[in-house]
Amino acid sequence: MGRTSGRKAVLIEAAQRAMAEHGTAVRLNQIAEQAGVTSSAVLYHYPNIEELLVDANRAGMERFYDQRMLAISGLTDPVEKLVTTIALGVPRSSDDEEVRLLCSLGGEAARNTIYAVLLTSLYDRQVGMFQAILDSGVVSGDFRLAQDSEVIARNLVALEDAYGYRIMAKHPTLDYATAVDLILDYARMATDHALPAPSRITRLSRPAHT
Amino acid sequence: MGRTSGRKAVLIEAAQRAMAEHGTAVRLNQIAEQAGVTSSAVLYHYPNIEELLVDANRAGMERFYDQRMLAISGLTDPVEKLVTTIALGVPRSSDDEEVRLLCSLGGEAARNTIYAVLLTSLYDRQVGMFQAILDSGVVSGDFRLAQDSEVIARNLVALEDAYGYRIMAKHPTLDYATAVDLILDYARMATDHALPAPSRITRLSRPAHT
DNA sequence: CAAATTGTTGAATTTGAGTTCAGGAAACTC
DNA sequence: GAGTTTCCTGAACTCAAATTCAACAATTTG
Numbered sequence A, B: 001m002g003r004t005s006g007r008k009a010v011l012i013e014a015a016q017r018a019m020a021e022h023g024t025a026v027r028l029n030q031i032a033e034q035a036g037v038t039s040s041a042v043l044y045h046y047p048n049i050e051e052l053l054v055d056a057n058r059a060g061m062e063r064f065y066d067q068r069m070l071a072i073s074g075l076t077d078p079v080e081k082l083v084t085t086i087a088l089g090v091p092r093s094s095d096d097e098e099v100r101l102l103c104s105l106g107g108e109a110a111r112n113t114i115y116a117v118l119l120t121s122l123y124d125r126q127v128g129m130f131q132a133i134l135d136s137g138v139v140s141g142d143f144r145l146a147q148d149s150e151v152i153a154r155n156l157v158a159l160e161d162a163y164g165y166r167i168m169a170k171h172p173t174l175d176y177a178t179a180v181d182l183i184l185d186y187a188r189m190a191t192d193h194a195l196p197a198p199s200r201i202t203r204l205s206r207p208a209h210t
Numbered sequence C: 001c002a003a004a005t006t007g008t009t010g011a012a013t014t015t016g017a018g019t020t021c022a023g024g025a026a027a028c029t030c
Numbered sequence D: 001g002a003g004t005t006t007c008c009t010g011a012a013c014t015c016a017a018a019t020t021c022a023a024c025a026a027t028t029t030g
Helices: A007-025 A028-035 A039-045 A049-073 A078-089 A097-108 A113-139 A149-168 A176-191 B007-025 B028-035 B039-045 B049-073 B078-089 B097-108 B113-139 B149-168 B176-191
Strands: none
Touching: A007 A028, A007 A039, A007 A049, A007 A097, A007 B007, A007 B097, A028 A039, A028 A049, A039 A049, A049 A078, A049 A097, A049 A113, A078 A113, A078 A149, A078 A176, A097 A113, A097 A149, A097 B007, A097 B097, A113 A149, A113 B149, A149 A176, A149 B113, A149 B149, A149 B176, A176 B149, A176 B176, B007 B028, B007 B039, B007 B049, B007 B097, B028 B039, B028 B049, B039 B049, B049 B078, B049 B097, B049 B113, B078 B113, B078 B149, B078 B176, B097 B113, B097 B149, B113 B149, B149 B176
């Protein structure tokens, strides 16, 4: 059995889905239902449900981050990397379970330290990711940064976050394409590069949650 | 008696404080406690607590918006207006009850249409506010916009939102001053104006919640 | 295959929150 | 100041969710 003991991994996925659906106020029964077991079974593995939720969210963030790292790992062109990373950081629609999970947490972080720490760490890692891309673009001569790369990176992540929330709220005048354009508009200005719109292929393939 | 019948206004304020403290999963008893009455008393005025929460949040947003409009209403210089508006849109610390309320809602908006509508409306109004300031700065000759004023305005609001969340999560490397600087860095680039840091007076006075 | 371990169920119990309501206090009306 | 309206309380009730636990199934191990 794997390091998450097999069964736990199932519960974590169930918790993710249940929490994406019901938010931080998710019920034990709802998690159990998602996992296809009774609440007692969940309790057997996680006597404290808090822990399960934390594990679920940690795993969700990990995947959100890893997915993008993986997507750009094959790319060599900093321009492509930057555009792809931005395109993958914005939810395509309000159905996106990963971002929905993150949004649920955002509000809770103000009063739950663990979630605050998780989100903080995710933000910092994303900033690092963008910063590396920006810096590599400077080295390659593609980018001429108008500001410190950390400033740009922080603002890029912030924009992604904010537009994620808007898309989750089904903002009528702010769909995926618009959000990406808005972020790219900033990125273009900051990098002095006429970044192309993301290719259509990007993020069409989403791993099934089974 | 006023249009909120006096008593309701008290409950709305209590609900705001209770929700700032406990999030969207706030209990009826917690609201009652904040108001110094029993839960039955709350129910007398609001047989449906959902309504009370919606009213509370609507009022909270209204105040958040109106406060900034009021603060810049006395200013004539577009530069001052822009800087002040930005400075007032970011919470000074994680204690800011108004922003805390907004953050709680952000995550809930994905599954509660009413909150989604409220937040959407707030975002749009804030965008309009920034756009008006930007446009007036163009007319006055202070700003030379690098992008459409709507693009800049949208990104400014998005940055404020996102940094609000970070500050609420007590991000260790992202305090009030840093967040304002980051947003101003973007604004400087977008307006081609060396916007000064906000004067220290700004937002030192906060209305008591009584 | 017997024994032990692991995973799961369903029923019983507890807990806590929402809801209802009869009654009473306070303020207001005439 | 009697009557009316407004506002609020406390107790009783309801209900849903968490928790506990004895029993049982499935799987593993010797």
